[in-house]
Amino acid sequence: MNKKIFVSTSIPYVNARPHIGHALEFVQTDTYARYRRLMGDDVFFTTGTDDNALKNVLKAEEVNEDVQPFVRRHAAYFKETCDRLDISYDCFIETSNSDIHTQGAQKLWDLANKKGDIYKKEYEGLYCVGCEEFKTEKDVNEKGECPEHPGKKLDLQ
Numbered sequence: 001m002n003k004k005i006f007v008s009t010s011i012p013y014v015n016a017r018p019h020i021g022h023a024l025e026f027v028q029t030d031t032y033a034r035y036r037r038l039m040g041d042d043v044f045f046t047t048g049t050d051d052n053a054l055k056n057v058l059k060a061e062e063v064n065e066d067v068q069p070f071v072r073r074h075a076a077y078f079k080e081t082c083d084r085l086d087i088s089y090d091c092f093i094e095t096s097n098s099d100i101h102t103q104g105a106q107k108l109w110d111l112a113n114k115k116g117d118i119y120k121k122e123y124e125g126l127y128c129v130g131c132e133e134f135k136t137e138k139d140v141n142e143k144g145e146c147p148e149h150p151g152k153k154l155d156l157q
């Protein structure tokens, strides 16, 4: 029986050029998508870039470049990597340059908002820009640093 299957990579931040870890994920995901197609499944394979991240903004500022051209240039490096590796994606989405993404994100936002899942509230926590997430006290090391991004005590945000 043929199945409809949705396959996706994670979408990397574009604060730097792609590295071998990105290539590995693209190839692994592509291998799975190709295998499922060979099995007769109807596969939709998407990949792309996460252009909307604080770490992208901070890196652009660090190299004294406007954010939008910085992000677009780095997103292009990721697409080029996929194309050079002959990744069989059906859709490559750059989150800052895609009508499909904007419409989908807006639809999700509207649905969540209608259900009351979106609300304003004060929150303060330890934030790691490298991870793009809040950490709890048990997540940080004895110096108050993210174990994945040591060298800087996390600040309350």
Ligand SMILES: [Zn+2]
Binding pocket: 128, 129, 130, 131, 132, 146, 147, 148, 149
């Ligand atoms: Zn971190």
